[in-house]
Amino acid sequence: MEANLSQIVSDIDVQHQHLKKLVNDLKDCDHVHLVPMLEELTTLLDDHFMRETCAGGLYDAVGAKSMEHQEEVERLEREHVLMSSACRGLLARAKLAAESAEHALLLELREVMKCLADHEKRENNMVNRLLNA
Numbered sequence: 001m002e003a004n005l006s007q008i009v010s011d012i013d014v015q016h017q018h019l020k021k022l023v024n025d026l027k028d029c030d031h032v033h034l035v036p037m038l039e040e041l042t043t044l045l046d047d048h049f050m051r052e053t054c055a056g057g058l059y060d061a062v063g064a065k066s067m068e069h070q071e072e073v074e075r076l077e078r079e080h081v082l083m084s085s086a087c088r089g090l091l092a093r094a095k096l097a098a099e100s101a102e103h104a105l106l107l108e109l110r111e112v113m114k115c116l117a118d119h120e121k122r123e124n125n126m127v128n129r130l131l132n133a
């Protein structure tokens, strides 16, 4: 089971690094890059969250290793739905926003990116606890 979890963690590591960089860049994003970067993020999140929650994905491997983390995994899964929807909403609004409305949008974007960074950090800590147990 551990080999399975280690393998999955290593398989999605490149994607986790990509996501981390994008989240960081988006925190300081200006209006010129907002729409293309949000498009990149929503595409990446669709694939990333699917790879974590699909049958045989990261969360299945965590559950197979220990049921102790069931509640934590369920919370992370609920956060996927909320964050996907928040990012899609931001993208839709960014496409329509006049420059004057973009300040509020960028502030909101920073908050969503903080939530996403926090989600990834807790997820990573959970996986590391299991791998080092």
Ligand SMILES: [Fe+2]
Binding pocket: 049, 052, 076, 080, 119, 120, 123
């Ligand atoms: Fe996740």
Ligand SMILES: [Fe+2]
Binding pocket: 016, 048, 052, 120, 123
């Ligand atoms: Fe993740």
